[in-house]
Structure formats: structure tokens, C-alpha cells
Amino acid sequence: MRSESPPGAGAAPARVTIADVARVAGVSKATVSRFFNHREALLTPDIAARVEAAIAALDYRPSPMAQALKRGTSRLIGMVVADVTNPYSVAVLRGAEKACKDAGYLVMLFNLGNEPEREREAIATLSSYQVDGFILNTFDHGGKGRAEVERLGKPAVLVDRRHGRMSADFVSLDNAGAVEMAVAHLADAGYRDLLYVTEPVKNVSSRLDRQAAFDACLQRDASLRGAVFESTDDGAGALEQAIEMLRGRSGSKAAILSGNAVVTLRCAIAVMRLGLRFGPDIGFIGFDELDWAPLVGPGLTTIAQPTDALGRLAARCLIERLQGSPSPPRQILLSGELIVRGSSRRN
Amino acid sequence: MRSESPPGAGAAPARVTIADVARVAGVSKATVSRFFNHREALLTPDIAARVEAAIAALDYRPSPMAQALKRGTSRLIGMVVADVTNPYSVAVLRGAEKACKDAGYLVMLFNLGNEPEREREAIATLSSYQVDGFILNTFDHGGKGRAEVERLGKPAVLVDRRHGRMSADFVSLDNAGAVEMAVAHLADAGYRDLLYVTEPVKNVSSRLDRQAAFDACLQRDASLRGAVFESTDDGAGALEQAIEMLRGRSGSKAAILSGNAVVTLRCAIAVMRLGLRFGPDIGFIGFDELDWAPLVGPGLTTIAQPTDALGRLAARCLIERLQGSPSPPRQILLSGELIVRGSSRRN
């Protein structure tokens, strides 16, 4: 025989408000408000104690929505990801979440589900919840996202993918450095003919950067040959052909550099289907560390990204801005780590 | 030389409110509000047109926060996941998101990051944003989650993991059916000695259900032997030992049934380390389909869960409740699909 809750299932238990606390404590709403916002000073110990007791008794929590409405600020950070299915994004999200939590912010996530045209909607929606700033891991779809953010005048930080000339902080892997490291490692191992396999480059800056770095490496080292292949979801056959051509040209001196995790999967399947052995028959390095990398053949050599750090940094960066540090846009690049396994050893 | 936006970086562009629209349209706020909520009737064409024009001109959007404050309902659905890192949870999330979007709801996600004790906090936080209901994919940490939800009187639906005696809708894989299917398949293929490997069962209902079903299968079929092994993060050695013991007893008639994706990874590594071949040397079926399943040895046989459907159903279920359907708690079980690959063929 419970007292507070009416019998029916969804009986609304009448949110406890600041007025309730005030009544129970025998003070005014303003006093209760002060207890939260200026707690240190301004309160007679006696009154403070009464308020505190009432709060505890009623299990009162201020409504963030009402606060946001009044303050115009919400301690909410909007994060929009191109695709939650992507482990990279999720890892970054976790890092960001941690940093935000530590600073008393909450992350509100919007997933584009790989539909670039929803970016504007995402930003608008998050903004309607008064988020204080944005962490963006998206394509810049026709500059609409950037325009929307700038219109709102809220700070944003870009992760992994730069947007045209958007003046915002940018946090990412040092793609050029990572590519150089990978190419050098393959060259050292004796691989001479390289195929860089990437998803369609479109406007994704990280893909552009990686490909540009790859081209630059080739131009710098005349002993290397190379080509680029754009892999699509349904292009399994084409990928196998490309690998066969590569092998035809260069035999066991051929190696693949994969631009991200989904491409790595496609390459692994293609190589398996062709009956080739990673390492001796064909070298391989792939962007993004994978939990199953040790399982394929002699193990897949990967470039691990510091995803957690990237997320944390993005969040910290944004939060600094929120607290009003007016420094010019920063660009923070973190180094990748080469995790060497059998696929980059020729013997 | 832009006109609207002041020079400074974070200049607040003063949210456009319903009052602005009213002023521009030359009507009262109430009229504008009516335009949104009762659009069909009640508006003189002339006035309606003026309001519409003003809305378009100012790009006005109602503030969901103010609406939630006033209405007590937010068209927000709170989803709490034990661990976003888990691809299963993410897949379910996506399904739920789609269904919610179709119904005009937005999903607000809270990630526990594998800290069960944060469940209460998660629910309280989401509730403070006036979410209309919950989708829970969590452990029931000391019944606190259940208690909190019931106190709030908001509907909830449980996904994959049942909470004690919480009276809520439950959406999940038909675990018993899936286990039976897997065991039957292994038995048909000639495997006789089965090792069920699971993460520590704790209070996770899906793990309990799977293990119980496994035990039941063994009791039903006297020609089968079986054992259960609890695998932990740092117990790689122990797992290898268990597999060796199994092999010692039964040779090539030994098979593993893995309870989820993370265990599958551990098993694959252990088997590789032991130099065994999946299929001929040791049978294998694992819960959860993995994109890399085709890559390991002759391919790993898996039980694919209809994650998208699970998410969608959970959301639809919840939304039905929100629209006030007072049916008793439902329990919806979906069948898994056995994806047969080489690891469950003895030759």
C-alpha cells in the first residue's frame, strides 16, 4: 500500500519543483535557487541546512530544460557523427563523453546514418536543444553545415574531417605522417609496388589528405611505384582484379595500403579469395586498428589511431572555447601508431 | 560584408521566438501557436498565409525545450546502453532511431560505459530532460534501475536483457531457440562434446537464458556431452587450457559454442594459438554475426541476430504505450539466423 503513487500504470508522479522545495523548507524559491548557484556564500547556515534537508527529502533535481531556457546555455554538447556504425566514430565519441563528463557537460548525439543531407537538420535540431557547441565528425555537405554553425554563432570543433574553409578547431590523426610511416615501413620490408585502396574520396578531407600524402611519398622515392584504387561497396570483383594486376606487375614486391577499416575488410576478403598469403605474397598495412587484425593470416599490420585522445581533445578544445578563450582556430594533429604484424613481412 | 551577423566570433544571434513571428505577421503569439498545433482548422486563410510567410521569412522553429516545459512531454525517447562499444547495441540503436524518426521522436542516448552503477544516474538524467519513455539495454543493477523507472511512472521497454520482475515490454532474440538450433546443427555435423563459452553470467538475463538452454539441450540428448566455461578478459590462458582439455577428451568431435561476439574473438585467438583448424579439428558456432567471420580459417559459423528489427520493435512497442495502449506487458522474441560456414563442418 504505497502512498505516493496512484494505482494506474503511467500515473504522472508530478515532478518535484523548486517551489515544492521552497515550501517544505519554509523559504522562497529564490533562496533555493541561490543554494545551488552561489552555494558558497550568501546563506545563513540555518537556512542552508533546511534547504539542503528539503532537497534531500524530496530528491529534488533542477530541471535542465528550464535552466537552459532561462540561461540560454545548457551544458550540453552536440555531437554529430556521419555513421555510428563506424567503430572509429564510436571510439572518439567515448573519449569525448569522458572529457565532457569530467567538465560537467553532457553529450547529445545525432547520427547521420550516412545521409550527408541530414547534416543541416542535425545541427538545427541540436541547436534547438540549446547545445553550447558542436563536435562534428561529418562531411561538409555543400557547405550547409558550416553555414548553419556560423549562423548560430556557436563554437564547433571538427574531428577527422575538415570542412572547406570553416574557421573552427580541427582535431585529427596526422594523416601525412601516418602514410609516410606506413610507406617507409613497406619500403624497408622490400615492397616496391604499392596500391592505395580507399573508399570514394568525395569531399572527405581525411581521405584526400591520405591520398595526397601517398602520392607525395611516391614522388619523393623513385624506387617506388604506386597506384590508387577506389573501392566501392559492390565492387568486390574490381578490387580483386586490381590486386591481380598489381601482382602481375610486381610479384611478391606488391603491397596494399588500405585507407580505413571497411576497406581493410574488403581487401582481406579479396586476398583470401585470390588464394594469396599476406606477407610473402602480398604486403599489407591498413588504417585503423581492428580487434580481429591478429586473426587474419600472419596478422594484419595496422595504423592505430589514438581515438580516445582525439575525442578527449576535441571535447577539451570545445570546452575551452565555451569558457571564452578567443584564440585563433587551432589544428591539432596526433600521431598514429604502427602495429606491426606478419602482413608487412615478406618472409 | 554580411548583414545579420555581428563581427565577433560567438555573437549570439538571438534565437527567433514565437513573439518575433507574431510581431512580423501582425498577429498574437496564440495564433502562431495554433498554426502549428491545430493547423487543419481554425485559421482564416488570410491570417494563416501571413503567419506562414513570417515563419518562413524568419526561419522560425518552435523550441522543443519550451514545448517540453509547457506540455510535460518532449517527444524524446531515452535509450540507455550498457556499452556503446558493443556493435550489437549500436545496431539495435540504429533500428530504434529509424522507427523513432518515422514516428516523430528523437532518441537521446546515454552510455553506461560498462559501469552498471551509473544506471540510476542515466535514468534520472534522461528523465530530467522529460523523455517520454525508455529503451533499456542494461544490467539490472541491484534493482535500482527498475525502481527508478517505476517511480517515474514512465513506460519502458527492455532489450536483450530482462530486469528481474520489472513489468515492462521485453524485446529479444529467442535465445532458447537459437541455442537449440546451434546445438542441433553441431550434433548433425557429428560433434559430440560441446563447450559453451560465455562471459561471466552475472545477472545478465540473455547469458542466463543461453546457458540454461544449453544445459537443457544436453539433458535432452544423451549422446551429447557438454561443459560451460566462463571466460574473462585476462583469462586467455585458462581458455586455451579448457579447449585443450575438451580436445583431449573428444578429439575432433569437440566443438565450441560462443555466447557472444567478444567471446568469439577470444576463442578464435585461442584456437589459432593452439594451432587448431576450425572445422576438422574443432567445431565452432558463435552468437552474433561479425563482418570478419568469413575471414577466419574456413569461415566462422554464426548466429545472426535481427538487430535492426529488434531496435525497431522496441521503439514501436514503446511508442504504442506512449499513445496509451494499456495492454499487459508483452514479451517479443525474434528468431536468430544460422549462418553456416566452414567452422561447423568436420571435413
Added chain:
DNA sequence: TTGTACGCGTTATCAG
């Protein structure tokens, strides 16, 4: 130090 009154953006109610 504490209380009163008003505004944040929206909607419901009640007159007109």
C-alpha cells in the same frame, strides 16, 4: 540575508 516580481518560449483557457 531573504523575498517579490518578472522574463525565458511555448501552449491552454477563456473572452470577445
Added chain:
DNA sequence: CTGATAACGCGTACAA
């Protein structure tokens, strides 16, 4: 059919 007004829960000048 339209407009004024109160109220949602909270923060804060301002007055006491």
C-alpha cells in the same frame, strides 16, 4: 476565428 493572459520551472534584478 482571434487575442489576452496565466502557467510550465527556473534565475535574477530589485526591493525589503
